Amino acid sequence: MEFFASCPAGFEGLLADELRALGTPRVRPLHGQVGFEGKLADAYRVCLWSRLASRVVAILARVGARTADELYEGVSQIAWEDELVRTATISVDAHGTNSELRNTRFTALRTKDAIADRMAEMCGVRLATDPSQADLTVIVRLSRERAVIGIELAGEPLFHRDGQRKASLRESLRPDYAAALLATGGWYRLCRHQTPTLLVLGAGAAVLLAEAQAECDDRAPNLLRHRWGFESWLRHDEAVWFALLDEADERAEKAAKASTTANFFDVGANGIDATQLGAADVLLCCDLSRAADFAESSRELAQARSTVAALPLGSTLSVLGRDKSLGVALSLEPTREERIYLGADEGVLAAYELKEDIRQALPLALKCGSTVMVELSSSEQFARRLEKTWRLRRRWARREDIGAYRVYDADLPDYAVAIERFEPSKLMDESKYGGTGGGPWAVLSEYAAPKEIDPALAYTRLSDALAITAPVLEVATGDVFVRQRLRARGGSQYANRQVVRDSAAKKEKLALAAGAHLVDEGGLTFELNFSGGLDVGLFLDTRDIRARIREMTKTTVGSKRFLNLFAYTGSASCYAADGGAKYTTTVDLSRPYLEWAERNMERNGFGGPEHEYVQADVLSWVHEQRHTRNRWDLIYLDPPTFSNSSRMKSSSFDIQRDHVELLIDVSRLLTRAGSCVFCCNLRGFVPEREKLAKAGVELSDITDQTIPEDFLRNKRIHHCYIVRRCQPSAV
Structure with a gap:
């Protein structure tokens, strides 16, 4: 029979080694899985003993799948009446697409229909489907014009064990990742020695210790599982399965009588004393994969380094992390390295041998x-x-x-x-x-x-x-x-920002969110959040621009109406109000940032109906306002360099490409004596003055007057202009 065991990407080599150690015949590492051939007992043994496999699948057939009809026909030819228990509920798990079958749900539906129709025709029964609690899962793996059809033997994923059933990798170290970390460091080999020592460090320490203890005790990781997918498969051989269970029990009893004494240390919780370690057979496993931020990651790295310094020569270091930072810091080259994924992020599994004194921190x-x-x-x-x-x-x-x-x-x-x-x-x-x-x-x-x-x-x-x-x-x-900061790949101006608001803060309008603090600038007070996204809530390079807005507002005559476009957290609105603006309008696409802006205004004493907050796509809103009687004496315009937010009505915005149209629209919202302060942080920005002049828009460059002392090293941090209406130039 032919089988495959699936696994996380990057685990293929480790899983292949594990299957060979189990005596599995004809092992072939593939992408995201390891194929093998053998008897049913071989597949059962993998189900029972593998710590790295996610699922084990018995392949029933390979069928044509150029179209949905061809897939249906191929699945219908399989003798499902010889595979499925009549009373079982099934689900279909489909992966992969081609030019005709582009939706995995549709692929699963056509497969289910083919199975149900075959069973109805051959047995006179209509199979029940239950995607959430099915007795048996049918696997469909689509690649180009062919599909592999199989039966999933395990039922639930094999890494659902030891209380980790619903935990995600981000919340807790999954047991298969813990096993991979141990396997990379050769823990099973060390367990065969007299007195192996394991040190663990990182957020996944508890899972690592549990997995390591089970390996040392030679306990099958899935011995106590109560439910298996193959129990509703007609080819299931109960006698073979029970024989393997008995064998697993005997191995655990034999290991319990062995004289091996393993030592376990949680370095993060208790630290380590070099005198507690033996002369050899020491493995340090570091889970550096889930630090909340760089600061925490740096602290973990420093602790790992100090721990490594206490290890005897000949020890092994195994690291699960987002890169090889620890190896670089120690000037070590990995003896084994696997590129893996930590959720959607890339990561590394690496092992190092301490053959000589490591480079010491300076x-x-x-x-x-x-x-x-x-x-x-x-x-x-x-x-x-x-x-x-x-x-x-x-x-x-x-x-x-x-x-x-x-x-x-x-x-x-x-x-x-x-x-x-x-x-x-x-x-x-x-x-x-x-x-x-x-x-x-x-x-x-x-x-x-x-x-x-x-x-x-x-x-x-x-x-x-x-x-x-x-x-x-x-x-x-x-x-x-x-x-x-990552190199820009497009997205909204909010792509790297987030607002952290807990439930208690929502109850009290002006309450500070978790991680938020109050900071002064220019006689005003602003809420900043240091534990949120990329920006804290106040752009320091535009400090002098905000001060200029306050002074310009003071000298504005007439209605003293101020408009803040792409307002972010509304700091410019606060300055305008402080300068005497009678009415302010703050416009932004983000509701959380508008709420933040309103809190900033109200804490500084600028509340009331004369201060309005508009959630809208600014580009569309400005265009719409041209057709109303609304006009403003002073406008602040600070657009993003680029945005392709799905909430924008236009497909994308590029400040260099689109600034002429935007500035023309904004200029039409000014009173005749009004002016607009236009700020742009595209370093290579070049205004198209001729086109603007033809449309009656005048630009005065005041950039040099708006660069603060603390940004003088980088005078291209932003560009700033005063925009006014003028007589259109002749074409």
Whole structure:
């Protein structure tokens, strides 16, 4: 008979090794699965003993599947009356598409219909279907013009064991991933020695220890499973299955009598003392895959490194992570490496042998009196540069009474990060709004490294920068937040932002969300969120633009109506209101950001019906307003560089391509004496002045007047213009 065992992508080599160790004949690693041939007993043994397989499938036939009708005909030719228990419920699991069968649900439906029609014709029974609790699952694997049809033998996935039934990989380390980590480090081989020692580190420590103990005890991982898919399969051989169960029981009893004594240590919970370790047979398994953010990942990496330093030579290190950062930090080359997936993200399984003393972390003395441990000697240059810029920037910020500012902006090319510091509000007590206080805070934003830079080296540099930033900027370690910026691939201006609002905050309109704090700027107070998305809620490079809006509002005559387009969290609306705007209109596509803007306004004393908030696609809304009598004396326009949000009525927006049409539309919303402040952060932006002039739109470049002191190193951080209406130029 022919079978295949499916597994997570990247596990194929490990699973093939496991099946060979079980004596499985004719093993063939494939993509996402391992094929094998043999007797029914061989498939049963894989079901019972495999720790890495997800499912085991008995292949019944390969049929043509160029069209739905051909698939139906091929499935109908299978003698289902010889395969299925008459009273069983079935489900169909279909994977793969081709030019005709492009929907897996439809493929599953046609397969089910073919099976049901065959059973009705041959047996006079109508099979019941139950997708959620089926007795037996029929597998369809479609590839080009052929489909593999099989019976799933396990029932539920084999990794549903030991209380992990419904847990996802992001919530807890799945048992098959724990087993893969152990297999990569050779734990089963070590278990055959006299006194093996296992150290585990990371969020998946409990699952790793349970899986390792079961392997050491030679217990079949699925011995206690109560329900199997093959029980509703007519080819099931009960005598063969019970014989394998008896064999598994005997192996567990034999292992219990063996003299092997394994030692287990949870390093994360209890630490480790080198004197507790033997001279050899030591395996350290590190689960570095699910850190909530870079700061937590960096702390895990530092702990892993210090643990490795305590291991005796000859020990083995096995790591599950998103990259090979730990290996790079230790200057080790992997003895085995598997590229895998952690949910939708890429990851690495790697094993290392400690044959010689590892590279030690370097102590770095800082001028503030602290000493930090860094991985790279070049990080000293970063530290000295940060100390210098911090000294100068702090003096400037105190003189100008600025509490939120940039300290470092990729001053050194190898350390391409931006670092900003935020002082807690002096104007408001955030505990009044449920805030936790604290501060100051720092945000360290990494610019995406060029493709030719080793990701692990970039990670190590960022980790060193994080270790240095906290003491230099006089910020608690837990109050430094890391943002990793990726190279843009399109999407909405909100693609990398999120708003964290808990249920308690929703009950109280002005309550601060989890991770949110109050920070002052220009005599106003703003809510910032350091634990949310990519941006905290206030763009510091436009600080002087906001101040200019306040001054322009003061000198505006007439109705003093202000319009804020692509408003984000409404900081410009606050400045306009503070400058005397009688009416403000704040427009954005995002409802959460409009609510954030309203909280900012109300905390600063600008509430009431004269301040309105409009959730709309700004481009469409502006075009619609041209046909109304609504006009504004001052407009702030800060559009995204690019957006293809599904909520936009247009297919996409590109500021260079579309700015002429946008500025013409916006200019028509101005009163005759009105003006618009247009800000754009596309570095290479070039306005098409001739086209604008023909449409009666005048542009005055004020960029140089709007770059703050802390952004002077990067004068292309944004472009800023005053837009006014004028007489159209002659064509």
